[in-house]
Amino acid sequence: MNNFLEKIIAYKYQEVEKNKNFYPTKLLEQSIYFETAAVSMKGFLLRKNASGIIAEFKRASPSKGTINKHAAVETVSIGYMQAGASALSVLTDAHFFDGSNQDLTEARKFNYAPILYKNFIVDEYQLIEAKAAGADVILLIAECLTKTQLKNLATTAKSLGLEVLMELHDALQLEKLCEQVDIVGVNNRDLKSFEVSIKRSIEIGALIPESFLKISESGIRHPETVLSLRQHGFKGFLMGEHFMRHARPQDACSKFIKSIKQQQKPLYAYEN
Numbered sequence: 001m002n003n004f005l006e007k008i009i010a011y012k013y014q015e016v017e018k019n020k021n022f023y024p025t026k027l028l029e030q031s032i033y034f035e036t037a038a039v040s041m042k043g044f045l046l047r048k049n050a051s052g053i054i055a056e057f058k059r060a061s062p063s064k065g066t067i068n069k070h071a072a073v074e075t076v077s078i079g080y081m082q083a084g085a086s087a088l089s090v091l092t093d094a095h096f097f098d099g100s101n102q103d104l105t106e107a108r109k110f111n112y113a114p115i116l117y118k119n120f121i122v123d124e125y126q127l128i129e130a131k132a133a134g135a136d137v138i139l140l141i142a143e144c145l146t147k148t149q150l151k152n153l154a155t156t157a158k159s160l161g162l163e164v165l166m167e168l169h170d171a172l173q174l175e176k177l178c179e180q181v182d183i184v185g186v187n188n189r190d191l192k193s194f195e196v197s198i199k200r201s202i203e204i205g206a207l208i209p210e211s212f213l214k215i216s217e218s219g220i221r222h223p224e225t226v227l228s229l230r231q232h233g234f235k236g237f238l239m240g241e242h243f244m245r246h247a248r249p250q251d252a253c254s255k256f257i258k259s260i261k262q263q264q265k266p267l268y269a270y271e272n
Helices: 003-022 041-045 073-084 100-110 124-133 147-160 171-177 198-205 223-231 249-271
Strands: 054-057 087-091 116-118 137-141 163-168 184-188 213-217 234-239
Touching: 003 124, 041 087, 041 163, 041 213, 041 234, 054 073, 054 171, 054 249, 073 087, 073 100, 073 249, 087 100, 100 124, 100 147, 116 124, 124 137, 124 147, 137 147, 137 234, 147 171, 163 171, 171 184, 184 198, 184 234, 198 213, 198 223, 198 249, 223 234, 223 249
Parallel strands: 054 087, 054 234, 087 116, 116 137, 137 163, 163 184, 184 213, 213 234
Antiparallel strands: none
C-alpha cells in the first residue's frame, strides 16, 4: 500500500470511531432506505443496449484538488441518467474528496438507478452508513483490505442486500476474490506512480474469471476506449473526473454517450 493510501486508511479508522458515537447504528437503521430493496447495478449493466457508463459525482480529489465545487447533486445526477448512464457513483468521503453521505441520499431522492457508495471502507459500520444513505452497491478496495477482511465485509454487505464491487490495482489481488463479490473493477491508475493506462484493464481483465462482471475505472476519456474495452469483456466504465471538469457534467456525459452510439451504428447496420 502506498503512503498516501495508508494516510487515508489511517484517517478512515479514526473517522469511523468518531461517527459511531455521533450516529449510532440504531439511529442509522431508522433510515427510510434501510429496508428498501437495492437496485442491481449488475442487472442494469447487463441490460440490452446499456451504455455501461457509471457516471460519478465528485467535487474534488487529493491529487487534482477542486474539480467542481459548485455542482448540484440533484441537477447532475438527474442529467446523468437522462443522458443514458447505466448507473451512478457518488464519492462520499468528506475529508479527502469533499463529499458526504448526504450527497448520495440527495441523488437517491431523484433517481431510480443503482448508486455506488464510493468510499474507503474498512469497517462494517460503513456498510450500515451506505445502506442508510440509500446506496445499492459498495466498493471494497482490495489494496486496503486483507483477504479475510474483504470477505467478511462482503458477506455483511450481502446480508444487508447490497451488491459488492471489488476494486483491483494488481493481478496479485485476484486471490482475494470471493463468491460474495458481484462486480470486479480494474483501476487503471498505478498506486505508486499514479500513471494511468487502459492496458491495466485489458491485462488484468483477461485473468478475471468469467463468472464475475467486469468494469474498468479511471482514465477513460474517449468513446473509442469504451468500445475497445467492450471487446475485452468489460460491461461497465466508471467515469467521474472527465465529466465533472465541465461546467455542466451532465452535458459532457450526454455528448460522450451519444458519441458511443454513433460509432456503434455501422455495426448495427451491418447486422441488419
